[in-house]
Amino acid sequence: MSDAVNEPLDERSRYLRRLVFRAMQGGGRGHPGSALSLIEIVRVLYDDILQVRPAGFDWPQRDRCILSKGHGCLALYAILADKKFFPLEELDRFCRLDAMLGGHPELGMVPGVEASTGALGHGLSIAAGMALAAQRKGEKHRVMVILGDGELDEGSVWEAAMFAAKHRLDHLTAIVDYNKLQSYGPVEQVQGLEPLLDKWRAFGFAVEEVDGHNPAALRALFARLPLTAGKPTAILCHTVKGKGVPMAENNPNWHHKSSFKAEELAHLQSALGS
Amino acid sequence: MRRVCLEMVHQLARSQRQVIFIGSDLGSGTLQAMQKELPEQFFMEGIAEQNLIGVAAGMAMEGYIPYVNTIATFITRRCLEQIAVDLCLPNLPVRLIANGGGLVYAPLGPTHTTQEDIALLRALPNMTIVAPADAPEMTRLMEQTVDWPGPIYIRLAKGGDPLVSRQEDGFRIGQAICLRQGTDVLLLSYGVMVQRSLQTAALLAEQGISCAVYNCHTLKPLDSSLLSVMAAARLVVTAEEHSLIGGLGSAVLEMLMDAGLLKAVLRLGLPDQFPHRYGSQEQQLAGLGLDAEGMSQRIQQRLAGLP
Known part of the structure; x- marks a missing residue:
């Protein structure tokens, strides 16, 4: 494990979090906790790692990134909007009847979204299929898939893990947002995952863990992919659910929210600036 | 009918490199000729049906035309969410070849027979459902499956059934x-x-x-x-x-x-x-x-x- 998780967030990280809450205020709802633990992961991927083009986003040689934990979509929408895949103003219409951006990402509706997710346990299989297609065609692009820790309860994730290892899909990377808190409560109480590193390793993955809120550490690790030739990679990102908003951190009541009280809004402003 | 259907997949795969076959854990020797001749287009991926559907979706997104084959009830009962979300929602050209529609597996009991597969899939937008009457009709159907735009569920009968269709x-x-x-x-x-x-x-x-x-x-x-x-x-x-x-x-x-x-x-x-x-x-x-x-x-x- 690299650096501690309690470094102060820099302005870019706070800005992307402000975009999350801009969308939540636009839509009057959302999964803030699940998005805030993801911010640095998507920030580093889209700022430094993924080869993508906002204009002509379906460019065939692009790197693919699937947000399998679709309920974290506000983080993805924030970075895609920031990268100009669509206008920032779309955030203000989040979840409205005729909006581009819904409560879970939908393929074909949102530029830059690679698969419709929200039903958990689907993304790794789809990503593995994409990675196998690339392998068979001799294409070099990467396939990244971001999974939630609660999502790892789904048996289909482990079916897909065995498949990826069998086919030696070393340009496939599974990134786990390991924030230790699922909807009902602590992961270790609802359905424990430990020893999680050993599990992925036993399923045939090259595995590393990292502080998922440390951009430099994430950048350095992603730059080393694939970790082992002939093996898919799993990266366990140790994160904090609700990261960056003290009231929301490690608080299951911020998994999903449909309204904010005045003091919560004041708290958001003091934590994230404006 | 099943043999004819799978042989047609082999034949289609020969002329169209994007056609692939994905089986679960089918009977020994299934499509062996295709496996030998076109190993890059043949996959046997184990008793993990949900994963098969997701993988087929991912490959279809990348331009492949996957033909997925296993027992009807294992496709429909077990993978309904994958079929709905991964195949029907993005309207992908994946073909589900379902062995033993109806009471074909009667001696194996109600875990293997299927009486509701069509009801389940008929309610899914974008799904096409076809159940040919005999082997020659299966051949004529399979010729049309390559270019069909969305997902297709193909319900197989027992095999060796009397011929009723006419060229x-x-x-x-x-x-x-x-x-x-x-x-x-x-x-x-x-x-x-x-x-x-x-x-x-x-x-x-x-x-x-x-x-x-x-x-x-x-x-x-x-x-x-x-x-x-x-x-x-x-x-x-x-x-x-x-x-x-x-x-x-x-x-x-x-x-x-x-x-x-x-x-x-x-x-x-x-x-x-x-x-x-x-x-x-x-x-x-x-x-x-x-x-x-x-x-x-x-x-x-x-x-x-x-x-």
């Missing part, structure tokens, strides 16, 4: 085929029930009753030109190896009601219960009155009660 009728997905003309009764069916329907029509003819038989091989989209044929019949009969809930009988009633056409309809199919019986497909169908004798009696009874 000269051709085959178009979504177009029912008239196999016998008639004026009193219109009998609609698919799969192995087509052959039983033709036998039923012959028995009815002996009683002076004129019965038309249509092969409704495509359950979804159901051929809307059937409406005018149904309008002309005294009695419309549906016969299927599927639950009376949600299959062809239901689709026909929906079509009639939506068109404001009030007709006498007799629906023949599987009751809303698990079989709890074994034996053979043939024996179970006969026990439920779904043989020519039983069907012709039910039709005559119903005709006698009509004004």
Whole structure:
């Protein structure tokens, strides 16, 4: 494990979090906790790692990134909007009847979204299929898939893990947002995952863990992919659910929210600036 | 029929490199010739059906045309969410080849038979559902599957079934085929029930009753030109190896009601219960009155009660 998780967030990280809450205020709802633990992961991927083009986003040689934990979509929408895949103003219409951006990402509706997710346990299989297609065609692009820790309860994730290892899909990377808190409560109480590193390793993955809120550490690790030739990679990102908003951190009541009280809004402003 | 279907996948894969076959853990030797000749297009990926559907979706997004094959009920009951979200929602060209539709696996019991596969998939937007009557018809169907834009569910019968389809009728997905003309009764069916329907029509003819038989091989989209044929019949009969809930009988009633056409309809199919019986497909169908004798009696009874 690299650096501690309690470094102060820099302005870019706070800005992307402000975009999350801009969308939540636009839509009057959302999964803030699940998005805030993801911010640095998507920030580093889209700022430094993924080869993508906002204009002509379906460019065939692009790197693919699937947000399998679709309920974290506000983080993805924030970075895609920031990268100009669509206008920032779309955030203000989040979840409205005729909006581009819904409560879970939908393929074909949102530029830059690679698969419709929200039903958990689907993304790794789809990503593995994409990675196998690339392998068979001799294409070099990467396939990244971001999974939630609660999502790892789904048996289909482990079916897909065995498949990826069998086919030696070393340009496939599974990134786990390991924030230790699922909807009902602590992961270790609802359905424990430990020893999680050993599990992925036993399923045939090259595995590393990292502080998922440390951009430099994430950048350095992603730059080393694939970790082992002939093996898919799993990266366990140790994160904090609700990261960056003290009231929301490690608080299951911020998994999903449909309204904010005045003091919560004041708290958001003091934590994230404006 | 199954052998012909899989051999057609091999043949299509030879001419189209984007055609691939994905099986679960099928019988030893399945499509061995394809595995030898086209190993890059052949996959056998284990008893992990949900993953198979997701992988097929991912490959279809990258331009492949996957033909996924396993037992009907394992595809439909177990993977309904993957089919809905990964295949139907993005409308991907994945073909699901379902072994043992209906009571084919009768001796293996209710974990292996399927009576609700069509009902489940018919409710999913973008899904096309086809159940050919015999092996030659399967060949004609498979030729059309390569270019079909969205997902297709292909329901296989037992194999070695009597031939009832005719080359000269051709085959178009979504177009029912008239196999016998008639004026009193219109009998609609698919799969192995087509052959039983033709036998039923012959028995009815002996009683002076004129019965038309249509092969409704495509359950979804159901051929809307059937409406005018149904309008002309005294009695419309549906016969299927599927639950009376949600299959062809239901689709026909929906079509009639939506068109404001009030007709006498007799629906023949599987009751809303698990079989709890074994034996053979043939024996179970006969026990439920779904043989020519039983069907012709039910039709005559119903005709006698009509004004």
